[in-house]
Amino acid sequence: SQKIEQNSEALNIQEGKTATLTCNYTNYSPAYLQWYRQDPGRGPVFLLLIRENEKEKRKERLKVTFDTTLKQSLFHITASQPADSATYLCALDGDGNNRLAFGKGNQVVVIP
Amino acid sequence: NAGVTQTPKFRVLKTGQSMTLLCAQDMNHEYMYWYRQDPGMGLRLIHYSVGEGTTAKGEVPDGYNVSRLKKQNFLLGLESAAPSQTSVYFCASSSSGGGEGYTFGSGTRLTVV
Numbered sequence: 770s771q772k773i774e775q776n777s778e779a780l781n782i783q784e785g786k787t788a789t790l791t792c793n794y795t796n797y798s799p800a801y802l803q804w805y806r807q808d809p810g811r812g813p814v815f816l817l818l819i820r821e822n823e824k825e826k827r828k829e830r831l832k833v834t835f836d837t838t839l840k841q842s843l844f845h846i847t848a849s850q851p852a853d854s855a856t857y858l859c860a861l862d863g864d865g866n867n868r869l870a871f872g873k874g875n876q877v878v879v880i881p
Numbered sequence: 882n883a884g885v886t887q888t889p890k891f892r893v894l895k896t897g898q899s900m901t902l903l904c905a906q907d908m909n910h911e912y913m914y915w916y917r918q919d920p921g922m923g924l925r926l927i928h929y930s931v932g933e934g935t936t937a938k939g940e941v942p943d944g945y946n947v948s949r950l951k952k953q954n955f956l957l958g959l960e961s962a963a964p965s966q967t968s969v970y971f972c973a974s975s976s977s978g979g980g981e982g983y984t985f986g987s988g989t990r991l992t993v994v
Contacts, residue, residue, distance in 0.1 A: 803982055812885075812971050813924070815982025858924070867912060867931060867975075868939065869983065873923035 771796040773872040775859055781878045788846040790875045792859030795840060797870075799861035802835055802842050807856045807874065816857075817844075849879045883907050887972050887986035894962045894993045902957040902989050904972030912975040913955040914939075914983065915947065917968040924971065930955055962993045 774793045782788045792802070801820045805813035819826040819835045819842065826833045832845040846853050859872040885906045894900055904913065914929040916939075926939030930949040944966060946958045955974075959966060969990050973983040 801980065805982075810988075812973075812985030812987050813983075815984070818980075818982060860924075867977075868914065868926055868929050870926070870940075871916075871924040873921065 771863060771870070773797070773859060773861065773870055775857075775872040775875040777873065777875075779876040779878055781880060782849055784849060784851060784879055784881050786849055788849050788853070788877050788879070790844040790857055790859075790877070792842040792844065792872055793840060794861060797840070797861060797863050799863065802833075802859065802861045803869065804831075804833055804842075804844050805858040805860060805871075807858055813858055846877070849877075851879045851881050853877060854879045885972055885974055885984050885986035887970075887989050889989060890987065891990050892992070894959075894991065896962060896964060896993060898962050899958070899960050900962065900991075901959075902970055902972075902991075904955045904957070904974075904986060906953055906955075906972075906974040906984070908974060908976070908984065909952070910974035910976045910984070911952075912977070913949065914973045914975075915945070915955065915957045916971045916973065917941065918971060918988075919968050927957065927970075962991075964993045967991060967993045 772795045803818045804816045807813045830847045834843045856874040856876045858874045860869040863870040888903045915927040916924040928947040933952040948956045972986045
């Protein structure tokens with residue numbers, strides 16, 4: 770069966786350090802993968818998209834990698850700040866039909 | 882620029898009642914989606930639309946109906962609400978179906994008692 774797996778345990782990290790989240794998928798061949806941020810009581814907010822032919826994408830303090838051989842994406846927040854505390858969702862285009870499938874999300878807590 | 886607006890924000894229904902959730906977007910997006918989010922389950926696609934007048938089933942369509950009569954609006958209907966439909970419902974829109982990011986609304990928290 771198709772799965773998108775993110776760590777269910779919250780990541781607690783000291784301010785200023787780099788937070789790294791993992792998204793693994795099985796039985797998908799996505800053309801692209803996306804990352805979203807979700808704060809409590811709010812809708813997800815789009816952060817980054819990386820395509821299958823791209824190895825790495827950056828946006829300010831965020832970096833995403835995409836390894837189609839390992840079927841894995843890594844999401845990095847460098848120089849983390851308390852304001853980065855949120856749940857981060859991985860999403861991918863599962864079947865090429867213009868609809869995203871989402872992982873369950875991984876909570877990040879940045880400790881001042 | 883309001884983006885994606887969902888109404889209502891909160892609602893309590895009795896089992897068997899019906900209701901319609903409204904999603905409106907002002908970005909001229911072709912694609913619109915309804916997801917539900919439950920604890921431990923993540924976001925699951927209910928129905929979606931690839932353009933005005935079109936609808937299609939997602940992962941969990943049972944018990945829901947949708948309509949896209951106007952490009953800017955996507956309605957989600959519950960004909961006979963059940964406690965299992967207690968959830969947070971999110972609407973999203975996209976100009977190209979995912980080749981760029983989705984814009985989400987702020988959600989509707991629905992409780993069915």
